[in-house]
Amino acid sequence: MWKTIVRRFLIMIPQLFVLSLIIFMMAKFMPGDPFTGMITPETDPTRIEELREKHGLNDPWYEQYIRWIGNAAQGDFGMSYTFKRDVGALIGERAVNTFWLSLVSVIILYAIAIPLGVLAGRYHNSWLDRLIILYSFVSYAIPTFILALLFLFFFGYTLGWFPTSGSVDIKYDPGTFGYVMSKIYHMLLPAITYAVLATTTVIQYLRSEIIDAKTQDYVRTARSKGIPMKKVYSRHIFRNSLLPIAAFLGFTITGLLGGSIFIETIFGYPGMGQLFISSITSRDYSVITALVMLYGFLALLGSLLSDIIMSIVDPRIRIE
Amino acid sequence: MRTSEELLKITDLHTGFRIGDNYFDAVDGVSLTLRKNEILAIVGESGCGKSTLATSIIGLHDHNKTRVQGEILFKNKNLARMTEGDFNEIRGLEIGMIFQDPLSALNPLMRIGEQIEEGLIYHTDLTKNKRRERVLELLNQVGIPNAERVARQFPHQLSGGMRQRVIIAIAISCKPQIIIADEPTTALDVTIQAQILDLLIDLQKETGAGIILITHDLGVVAEVADRVAVMYAGQIIELAPVEELFANPKHPYTRSLFNSIPQMNSGNEKLNVIEGIVPSLMKLPRQGCRFAPRISWVPESAHEAEPTLHELSEGHFVRCSCHNHFYFKGEKEDIHHELYANK
Numbered sequence: 001m002w003k004t005i006v007r008r009f010l011i012m013i014p015q016l017f018v019l020s021l022i023i024f025m026m027a028k029f030m031p032g033d034p035f036t037g038m039i040t041p042e043t044d045p046t047r048i049e050e051l052r053e054k055h056g057l058n059d060p061w062y063e064q065y066i067r068w069i070g071n072a073a074q075g076d077f078g079m080s081y082t083f084k085r086d087v088g089a090l091i092g093e094r095a096v097n098t099f100w101l102s103l104v105s106v107i108i109l110y111a112i113a114i115p116l117g118v119l120a121g122r123y124h125n126s127w128l129d130r131l132i133i134l135y136s137f138v139s140y141a142i143p144t145f146i147l148a149l150l151f152l153f154f155f156g157y158t159l160g161w162f163p164t165s166g167s168v169d170i171k172y173d174p175g176t177f178g179y180v181m182s183k184i185y186h187m188l189l190p191a192i193t194y195a196v197l198a199t200t201t202v203i204q205y206l207r208s209e210i211i212d213a214k215t216q217d218y219v220r221t222a223r224s225k226g227i228p229m230k231k232v233y234s235r236h237i238f239r240n241s242l243l244p245i246a247a248f249l250g251f252t253i254t255g256l257l258g259g260s261i262f263i264e265t266i267f268g269y270p271g272m273g274q275l276f277i278s279s280i281t282s283r284d285y286s287v288i289t290a291l292v293m294l295y296g297f298l299a300l301l302g303s304l305l306s307d308i309i310m311s312i313v314d315p316r317i318r319i320e
Numbered sequence: 321m322r323t324s325e326e327l328l329k330i331t332d333l334h335t336g337f338r339i340g341d342n343y344f345d346a347v348d349g350v351s352l353t354l355r356k357n358e359i360l361a362i363v364g365e366s367g368c369g370k371s372t373l374a375t376s377i378i379g380l381h382d383h384n385k386t387r388v389q390g391e392i393l394f395k396n397k398n399l400a401r402m403t404e405g406d407f408n409e410i411r412g413l414e415i416g417m418i419f420q421d422p423l424s425a426l427n428p429l430m431r432i433g434e435q436i437e438e439g440l441i442y443h444t445d446l447t448k449n450k451r452r453e454r455v456l457e458l459l460n461q462v463g464i465p466n467a468e469r470v471a472r473q474f475p476h477q478l479s480g481g482m483r484q485r486v487i488i489a490i491a492i493s494c495k496p497q498i499i500i501a502d503e504p505t506t507a508l509d510v511t512i513q514a515q516i517l518d519l520l521i522d523l524q525k526e527t528g529a530g531i532i533l534i535t536h537d538l539g540v541v542a543e544v545a546d547r548v549a550v551m552y553a554g555q556i557i558e559l560a561p562v563e564e565l566f567a568n569p570k571h572p573y574t575r576s577l578f579n580s581i582p583q584m585n586s587g588n589e590k591l592n593v594i595e596g597i598v599p600s601l602m603k604l605p606r607q608g609c610r611f612a613p614r615i616s617w618v619p620e621s622a623h624e625a626e627p628t629l630h631e632l633s634e635g636h637f638v639r640c641s642c643h644n645h646f647y648f649k650g651e652k653e654d655i656h657h658e659l660y661a662n663k
Binding site for chain 1: 424474491
């Protein structure tokens, strides 16, 4: 198994290399550059030209690429043009915010979706099932930004239960208890919004898996042993029904760092999604390329993690 | 070997499935007794209601879509009126069940040992260690070598025959008085079939349990059964001790079944078949002789209006009087031709 894992990591290197090439070229082909936004009637065009020359933006793209990939391989993704900071540190800081937000989101998501999916599957075709299906379709049909804005307006603005932007109240010092509580408080509304929107997949998967598992022969065998129905569900049906969710778990874990562009932007939460959008609009090449590389790596890592998780929960799957 | 002690007495059992707003009886007025120490075979084509009969006895049908009427008397309790909760006191403990497809009948995520142990947890007071011992003992009993290792394995690591042995171990784990085997050898290849049947016979002798063996394989019946009930369209149409049935089949359906077994040495290239198909549940004739449409050349007057079981000799019952007038289609036509030619 370890051999396979090492091999999978080695395969990632050429994959990431191709990705980096494509990403770098696409970023460069976008019209404009970091200094485009700075041009005002008072700007001296020669000054802009000097800056471009100084940052190597007038070099051919392959020279720029080689320079960039050489540094990136050593862990140096350069400086952000807009934030004037080291990209690694900038992403690291945002990633921490996003990680905690995503973690809270996923916990709320499973806390809502798993019980609902189990209930819908167990009592399928009952009014309860239909109600849950209705909910899951409605939440699936609502665009993220509509629900996010509604929640923000209703719970944040009208009722005033939650803060409407930011990740922490500035009056607290880092490391204090109040600081942590304030962080969690700021996360709740975006996390709930995300969870409500994402439940559909989990509910539907779990529901159909349970309906399917109920008719399986091994469930009939379990019933023929005379064990209570509750145990048949917990030991046989439920465990088997969780397999497809386990298959996604690797992606869910790596997705914790990805963040949600809509949610973070609307709730003004300084995370990865928001950074991604702002870096694109400001043509902040070093940030864009570093972020996309990171997302690519996470996607590859996610599939590997999923395979490993599957091999742990399903004895029929073994990584050879 | 047969004693008269009755384990299970089924009287006028009707099991119907709901389709739309109506119930259609898949088992239509079956009366049967299972005695201690005997293997009772129930034979019939697919869809004749034999598996439905089995699931009615052990209560494994879908309670929302199924209606069970009549009486299934076991230890003075009517199983036909039992709730799911009451059934759990009987299932596994007093009635064990063996299923058709060993490939899908075991939970793929659970170790063999755990799956056998499960019934013991709920039906016995054995401690964890005692249960482990019992699991190994059971695995040995059903002829599995390396019991310790197999107990830790998962179903996909075993062959079909081994898995069926595990299913049997589950069924007998609490020493039940009745074992229902629903086509236990259908999914296995022939050599394994013989082994599993031998195992069933041995276990039956050891435990003195009554076994209901459901099958469509007359070869299996001849090998293991003591008595045979032949089912057609939800009814028992012939019931007899196995030697009697094979020596002296009466009902046209039974005779047609025997006639349709390919003979190696007959030189007859043509396979004898039964005309028509088993009617679907919704189209089942509810009156008269159910087999009449498939032997249309036999005159209508030969059938009874309300066919009942008649005891022809001791323990040999046949439904309807049409067996007195039955002949195979070819036979009569030949006679007819001869007569015609002679004129």
